[in-house]
Amino acid sequence: MTVEDDRAVVDALVDAVEFCYDQEWTDGLPVVPCTPERLDAFLAHTDRAPDEVLLAMPQIGRECTVRMAALNAAMAGCRPEYLPVVLAVWDSLNAEGYTGKGIWQSTTGTAPLILVNGPVRAELGVNSRGNVFGSGFRANATIGRAIRLAAINVFGLRPHALDQATQGTPAKYTCCIGENQEESPWPAFHEEFGFGPDDSTVTAMTMRSVSQIEARHTSDARQLLRDFAGTVARTGALLQRTISTCLVLSPEHAHLLAGQGFDKPAIREFVFEAAQLSREELDAVGKTAISSTTSWRLPSDHPEAVPDERVDPATDFFHVLTSPDAVQVVVAGASNSGVSAVVDTFGPRGDRPPLVAVPRPGAAGRADPQDLRGPLGGIVATLERDGFAPTWDVTASGDLTFRIGAGSADCSECLVPKSMIEAMLTDALAGTSYRVAEVVMPTEG
Amino acid sequence: MPAVSICTEPFRLAADAMARSYGFPGFDYVVTEHPVASLSRDEVRERVATMLPRILELLGVEG
Numbered sequence: 001m002t003v004e005d006d007r008a009v010v011d012a013l014v015d016a017v018e019f020c021y022d023q024e025w026t027d028g029l030p031v032v033p034c035t036p037e038r039l040d041a042f043l044a045h046t047d048r049a050p051d052e053v054l055l056a057m058p059q060i061g062r063e064c065t066v067r068m069a070a071l072n073a074a075m076a077g078c079r080p081e082y083l084p085v086v087l088a089v090w091d092s093l094n095a096e097g098y099t100g101k102g103i104w105q106s107t108t109g110t111a112p113l114i115l116v117n118g119p120v121r122a123e124l125g126v127n128s129r130g131n132v133f134g135s136g137f138r139a140n141a142t143i144g145r146a147i148r149l150a151a152i153n154v155f156g157l158r159p160h161a162l163d164q165a166t167q168g169t170p171a172k173y174t175c176c177i178g179e180n181q182e183e184s185p186w187p188a189f190h191e192e193f194g195f196g197p198d199d200s201t202v203t204a205m206t207m208r209s210v211s212q213i214e215a216r217h218t219s220d221a222r223q224l225l226r227d228f229a230g231t232v233a234r235t236g237a238l239l240q241r242t243i244s245t246c247l248v249l250s251p252e253h254a255h256l257l258a259g260q261g262f263d264k265p266a267i268r269e270f271v272f273e274a275a276q277l278s279r280e281e282l283d284a285v286g287k288t289a290i291s292s293t294t295s296w297r298l299p300s301d302h303p304e305a306v307p308d309e310r311v312d313p314a315t316d317f318f319h320v321l322t323s324p325d326a327v328q329v330v331v332a333g334a335s336n337s338g339v340s341a342v343v344d345t346f347g348p349r350g351d352r353p354p355l356v357a358v359p360r361p362g363a364a365g366r367a368d369p370q371d372l373r374g375p376l377g378g379i380v381a382t383l384e385r386d387g388f389a390p391t392w393d394v395t396a397s398g399d400l401t402f403r404i405g406a407g408s409a410d411c412s413e414c415l416v417p418k419s420m421i422e423a424m425l426t427d428a429l430a431g432t433s434y435r436v437a438e439v440v441m442p443t444e445g
Numbered sequence: 446m447p448a449v450s451i452c453t454e455p456f457r458l459a460a461d462a463m464a465r466s467y468g469f470p471g472f473d474y475v476v477t478e479h480p481v482a483s484l485s486r487d488e489v490r491e492r493v494a495t496m497l498p499r500i501l502e503l504l505g506v507e508g
Contacts (some may be wrong), residue, residue, distance in 0.1 A: 060466045104458070159464035303486055 031075040042070040045083040054090035064154045073146035074346040084166035086146045088202035088356040095136040095354035098206045108367040114176040117190035118200030121178040128178030131336035144174025184331035185258035200358040211276030216338040221260035233320045235285045244326040246343040250333040268324035279316040399437035406442040449503045453479035
């Protein structure tokens with residue numbers, strides 16, 4: 001190409017970027033223009049139907065499909081092979097539940113912390129080491145941005161309109177980190193929750209803020225954990241009855257703790273015990289009581305105030321965390337200093353976090369239906385014996401569609417009712433990562 | 446049941462956007478000063494009294 005040709009290409013590209021600005025398709029930064037062919041290249045990385053709904057917001061009557069998620073991932077600057085991770089983020093947000101209930105429209109101004117575990121980190125170049133919350137890595141930058149762009153372009157959640165965030169958070173541009181499993185002394189986050197080391201997962205956690213704890217002053221594990229607990233229990237984070245938290249520990253802090261006998265359960269237990277506030281501290285900020293109508297904290301002289309029964313009458317102290325399980329522990333960052341973070345998460349307050357498996361590359365998104373031959377074997381054998389021809393399909397997120405073809409059966413009415421088939425399948429799938437999405441009876445097929 | 450929406454001044458943009466997304470551009474609602482969350486019970490009563498004529502107007506009550 002000549003210099004003139006190069007200029008023409010750049011001019012056309014700038015025009016396309018400016019066109020996207022004119023359409024308000026951005027978070028303020030330039031987006032990558034997308035063509036139908038480029039969108040197809042993204043969709044080739046999943047077998048999920050382009051029209052499958054990933055997340056719905058009934059309050060505004062809008063939903064995000066696989067196609068729209070892929071389009072916004074392309075515009076965010078993702079590579080096509082990032083799509084399975086982006087889809088897993090949507091599945092995790094959907095499972096967590098806050099997003100579908102309108103938290104992205106709230107004045108609170110949250111963003112999801114997106115945690116990536118497993119081999120997919122290395123495959124896509126997800127940074128889990130130095131500057132993990134910072135800039136410089138395409139996968140971290142664009143996977144988080146893909147979610148924000150869809151919030152803007154698919155759900156129409158633009159600031160000063162449907163996004164009513166009072167201040168928002170820098171994490172709204174992106175907040176995607178890998179766990180530094182390689183430099184962690186403990187089993188990885190996803191292994192704690194039952195996944196294997198060869199599995200990859202994504203966990204989205206709605207959060208208000210990331211507070212940095214630079215702590216190089218002590219080599220005493222208990223002092224260090226109390227320092228973290230002081231930030232966990234800060235009154236500004238306590239709006240309702242209790243809070244939850246995610247500790248993102250630098251490898252140096254993690255090894256200091258592990259060296260003195262702390263594993264992740266012991267850290268949870270210690271931080272739960274240490275994260276307490278006194279009645280006096282609650283009084284000082286007007287948060288001693290609970291509202292009888294909203295469960296928000298209030299001054300004790302407020303007309304709606306009811307006493308907080310969690311304040312121990314014997315000690316006048318109060319645990320800000322519901323239980324040790326309200327503490328998540330992740331290792332991330334460089335092995336070069338004692339700098340960790342406390343993330344103010346919305347939940348889970350002791351519930352299981354919403355981990356979602358990322359399909360292995362090459363599997364083209366869809367989980368292998370053959371995996372279910374074991375669990376479904378009994379039901380399949382019974383149906384086949386009666387002359388039916390059962391088949392099934394599973395999505396990457398584990399949704400099972402079970403079709404009962406008529407086969408050689410001459411009496412489709414002989415079949416047990418659909419609700420019973422659904423119950424049998426639900427039982428058969430207990431203990432697997434799959435769930436029954438749909439049963440198609442012979443008369444419906 | 447007839448109903449009237451009420452919001453405070455800073456939420457006008459969001460209210461208008463919400464109305465458009467439901468297919469009712471220009472939907473009429475009552476606007477009051479911000480804030481409300483920190484008002485005492487008596488202040489809330491005063492606020493309601495001030496808004497009442499406008500609420501009745503939107504409900505189509507003729508005075």
